[in-house]
Amino acid sequence: MHAFSRQSKVAPPARWPRLRRAVAAGLLPLLLPAAQLHPQAAIDPNVAPRAAALEREGERHMAIDLLGRYLATAPDDGRAWLQLGRFYLYDARDWHLHGHRGEPDGMLYLDFAATALEQSIRLSVDSGVIFRGIAEVERALVVIEQVGWAAARTTAGRERAPRMPPFVLELGENLLASCPAGGVLLTGNELEALSVWYGSMERPFLDVLPIRPDLYATDSVYRMRMAEAMGVDPALPVQRALGDVAPRRPLCLSPGTDSAAVPALAWAPYRLVRVSRAGAPGPEAMSVNELLKAVRQSPSPWVGDVRRVYDRAASHNLLLCTSLLLLFGDTPPPACRP
Numbered sequence: 001m002h003a004f005s006r007q008s009k010v011a012p013p014a015r016w017p018r019l020r021r022a023v024a025a026g027l028l029p030l031l032l033p034a035a036q037l038h039p040q041a042a043i044d045p046n047v048a049p050r051a052a053a054l055e056r057e058g059e060r061h062m063a064i065d066l067l068g069r070y071l072a073t074a075p076d077d078g079r080a081w082l083q084l085g086r087f088y089l090y091d092a093r094d095w096h097l098h099g100h101r102g103e104p105d106g107m108l109y110l111d112f113a114a115t116a117l118e119q120s121i122r123l124s125v126d127s128g129v130i131f132r133g134i135a136e137v138e139r140a141l142v143v144i145e146q147v148g149w150a151a152a153r154t155t156a157g158r159e160r161a162p163r164m165p166p167f168v169l170e171l172g173e174n175l176l177a178s179c180p181a182g183g184v185l186l187t188g189n190e191l192e193a194l195s196v197w198y199g200s201m202e203r204p205f206l207d208v209l210p211i212r213p214d215l216y217a218t219d220s221v222y223r224m225r226m227a228e229a230m231g232v233d234p235a236l237p238v239q240r241a242l243g244d245v246a247p248r249r250p251l252c253l254s255p256g257t258d259s260a261a262v263p264a265l266a267w268a269p270y271r272l273v274r275v276s277r278a279g280a281p282g283p284e285a286m287s288v289n290e291l292l293k294a295v296r297q298s299p300s301p302w303v304g305d306v307r308r309v310y311d312r313a314a315s316h317n318l319l320l321c322t323s324l325l326l327l328f329g330d331t332p333p334p335a336c337r338p
Contacts, residue, residue, distance in 0.1 A: 168306060
């Protein structure tokens with residue numbers, strides 16, 4: 001987001017519409033350098049947890065206001081910036097759920113989420129880069145809803161997307177390589193969706209269509225665009241829509257996909273996914289080299305989250321118990337224990 005010029009006391013006229021919307025949403029602290037608002041104060045480690053508690057109680061706007069006022073005086077609290085960025089992501093998602101109406105719009109919320117999360121990255125908060133990537137996934141979602149999957153797939157977020165940790169990129173590549181060419185890949189959680197989106201961005205030539213069943217069920221605009229990409233009637237609920245696709249394209253279930261969202265088909269395990277029918281294999285073999293490095297070297301909690309995706313995959317595909325033996329080591333998932 002643009003800040004006021006240090007040489008001028010007013011924003012240039014072209015910025016006034018966005019500034020007015022920002023002020024109305026209580027976002028002014030993100031637009032102004034902190035030093036121009038208040039003297040800098042000491043970091044209070046209790047503010048971010050207090051804001052999280054407010055959000056859990058349904059008081060997200062109050063939590064955002066608390067963080068905004070606090071960060072205007074304590075701009076070096078990376079965890080508070082992370083919390084603020086996450087809350088703006090939640091606001092952007094609510095905008096989708098409420099029919100894509102209201103001010104600010106979803107893109108403005110995502111602009112502010114990105115700004116806050118970039119501050120958390122600057123301050124070396126571990127999860128900042130992950131949630132900053134999620135903000136670009138959410139921005140790409142808006143682009144898909146505007147122009148459709150075919151037009152958005154090679155451009156959405158490419159120039160802004162931050163580099164993800166290699167073990168997250170590797171997960172996306174493995175999930176995509178597990179789905180046969182021409183398949184529809186269902187993702188079941190935020191981490192899977194993030195890694196697959198990055199994989200699709202890195203390899204736009206892959207003919208795999210990622211679908212988020214939760215959004216398909218709740219967001220009418222997303223449903224219309226992805227139904228168009230699959231060639232099905234957008235009036236159909238997700239389960240029936242996928243059932244209509246199955247005779248024409250392989251369906252692939254990621255380890256985290258909710259079984260309630262999928263049709264009753266004969267599912268066969270293949271690599272990290274379960275497939276509805278065989279097809280040409282993905283272009284590359286699976287690798288867990290980056291995850292193995294991260295397990296040994298990285299303190300990031302996201303290493304454990306990525307590892308759990310592989311653990312869940314092994315509960316459906318026992319061949320992974322031997323092929324991923326180095327990864328599982330002395331702590332194999334329950335499905336791989338004698």
